[in-house]
Amino acid sequence: MSPTHGAAASDEPQQLSLLQGFPASAAAAAGPALAARLPVAQVRLESSLPHLDRPFDYSVPAGLDAAARPGVRVKVKFNGQELAGYLIDRVPESDAGHPLVPLHKVVSPVPVLTAAVADLAVNVAARYAGNVSDVLRVAVPPRMAKLEKDLAPDGVLDPSLFADGGSEAGSGTAIPSGLQTSGWSSYRNGPAFLQHLNAGESPRAVLSALQGYGPGGWPTLIAEAVAAVRLSGRGAVVVVPDYRDLDRVEAALLQLLPAGDVARLTADDGQTPRYRSFLRILSGAAGVAVGTRSAAYAPVHNLGLVVCWDDGDDLHIEQRSPYAHSREVLLLRAGQEGAACLLAGHTRSTETQRLVEAGWAWPVEADRAVVRRTVPRVLNTADSYELEHDPLARIARLPGAAWRAAKDGLERGPVLVQVARAGYAPSLACENCREPARCTSCSGPLAIAGASGSSAVPQCRWCSTPAPSWRCGTCNGVRLRRGATGALRTAEELGRAFPGKPVITSSGDRVLATVPDSKALVVATVGAEPVAAGGYAAALLLDGDSLLRRENLRAGEDAVRRWFNAAALVRPAGDGGLVVITADDASGVGALLRWDPAGYAQRELSLRRELQLPPAVRVASITGGRTAVGHFGQAVEQQLGRQGIVLRTAGPAPLVITGAPGQGSAPGTAHEDVRTLLFIPYGQAPEVTRALRAVKVSAAAKRTDDPVQLRLDGVDVL
DSSP, X not given: OOOEEOOOOOSSHHHHHHHTTOOOOGGGGGOOOBOSSSOEEEEEEOOOOGGGOSEEEEEOBGGGTTTOOTTOEEEEEETTEEEXXXXXXXXXXXXXXXXOOBOOEEEESSOOSXXXXXXXXXXXXXXXXXXXXXXXXXXXXXXXXXXXXXXXXXXXXXXXXXXXXXXXXXXXXXXTTXXXXXXGGGEETHHHHHHHHHTTOOOEEEEEOOOOSSTTSHHHHHHHHHHHHHHTTOEEEEEOSSHHHHHHHHHHHHHHSOGGGEEEEOGGGOHXXXXXXXXXXXXXXXXXXXXXXXXXXXOOTTEEEEEEEOTTSGGGBOSSTTOOBHHHHHHHHHHHHTOEEEEEESSOOHHHHHHHHTTSSEEEEEOHHHHHHHSOEEEETTSHHHHHHOGGGGTOSSOHXXXXXXXXXXXXXXXXXXXXXXXXXXEEEETTTOOBOBXXXXXXXXXXXXXSSTTOOOEETTTOOBOTTOOOTTTOOOOEEEEEOOHHHHHHHHHHHSTTSOEEEEBTTBOOSEEOSSSOEEEEETTOOOEETTOBSEEEEOOHHHHHTSSSTTHHHHHHHHHHHHHTTBOOGGGTOEEEEOOOOHHHHHHHHHTOHHHHHHHHHHHHHHXXXXXXXXXXXXXXXXXXXXXXXXXXXXXXXXXXXXXXXXXXXXXXOOSOTTSSOOTTSTTOEEEEEEEEOGGGHHHHHHHHHHHHHHHHHHOOSOOOEEEESOTTOO
């Protein structure tokens, strides 16, 4: 990346001239005396403007020579404005060809951006055709000045200043009973994986974990892998979807490693604790970083292992541009730093299955005999045998087999009930024609917020307008029926069906991490299932067909992942564990009945390859006004045409209207919101992403059209 002159920043025409190579103000020539050695600083600005996404050269005043080290936060003058940025490097000279503007200020002498993380940010931005500054916003947490003053008064972090102490690499406790008798011994290739880690090597594995609770569950497996790599003198990064998984993994790590060697990185803990953990890792006081999405960028010294748990969870996707996935960030980092990689889950995503089939990673799975001893028995109420004994099972929400499983399970322990939706009655429909009930004010969906009864008045989920006298616009009917039953309604019905048994709910804004091993019904929405220390006696997986009916390419894959995650919380079949599923999907339910997540992933990936859909190919979505998307697509086509690349495209197609009437632009107009999809073969992905970034930069600089959203590998666009 060739350096450019560091001058000004603005959205005014003057900025365009500077970016095209015109000299900066001559006043810079009369600036302060410069540093005698390496007088040029390359600065990456904190700007979301695509055409400013490159290093800019600034001169280093002699007074800032000592503090202006690579990785520090700085302030610079850019076209009359003061902008923040990171000092990337110091070089002896610039090729700008004119006097440079001097650095304005070093915000902090602590180099918070390491060279490895800076390179990783560049690679992530290149893969997702995004801005490096947007990646750095996630990678480096906001500065807490008081912590820096306490822990690095002279700009140098001292590990001994941390209250919980530091930990030298390799000082952790060995894995209990040796590598051969750890939890990994139940899996093919498991002991070999740990031995390679302990020997300082960098194996790559995809783990299909069986048990989701108790001491032998997946958190213990991850902790043992981390302990093995720590014994080799290297560090580790572990990324999980949410705080509940984070708590469990952290507790398992602390069973094997000193407390000071594990740092927790999550925004949920608050800015000060997060920044303190970041500084612990940066100083080398902690050799293991565990956290949610941003932990993938943790500046761990001598990185030896990256771990991603349940990569199919949408929570791994960053919600801000460039929408990077934790799995892809860790894969890029493992390749960049030569680290081992572990992708683990109860199921296998199609992306990880592609890595296995390509030979990039080895599968770590249990033998069928171990599977049969470990997993619960699974019963499907929609199979021919059950339908013969209960003809109404296909339409009943709680078939007889499910009711009996709950009744018997409650005699032995807690029973999990998984439902698709939170709330009470999340949707309503006309009783006559079954058309969804809509609000007469804004056309939003009607719902019942509380329990049934004379006081339960339907209200709009968008504008909260009550609808006491609703009338159907299709058939003029006035009676409503529940189109779906939420977790609260389900809990109420089960409470009446099993009097005297406590009912616990975990959904919405009240998600539980654990429940006691008592005889209780636990009603949870998908993804919010709490863990019972001794495992559930039984689990009822309701609303399976509702999960499968989602209009998404990954609806089946996601439903299977959620079923396996819930079923893994149930006791083994030998201990009476039973899972009852009420869904009519042959392939997904069959995979659960056989406990064969790898087989399902293999079949799903084969179908995607046949149809040339992700992850067999990559996909880019261009979203915005019809005119802007059309111009953007034409520019991309011209860029790729010069290289002889022709992509399969879909669109532009109008976006599905999700807002109230009056929002967005009218259909058929130049500003109507549309989306174009580009399907990109992996072999051409580097050239295509470079072309997309180039067009994005050019469009932002010219500003002739409204901005468009460019997103790669979005899981919700198909």
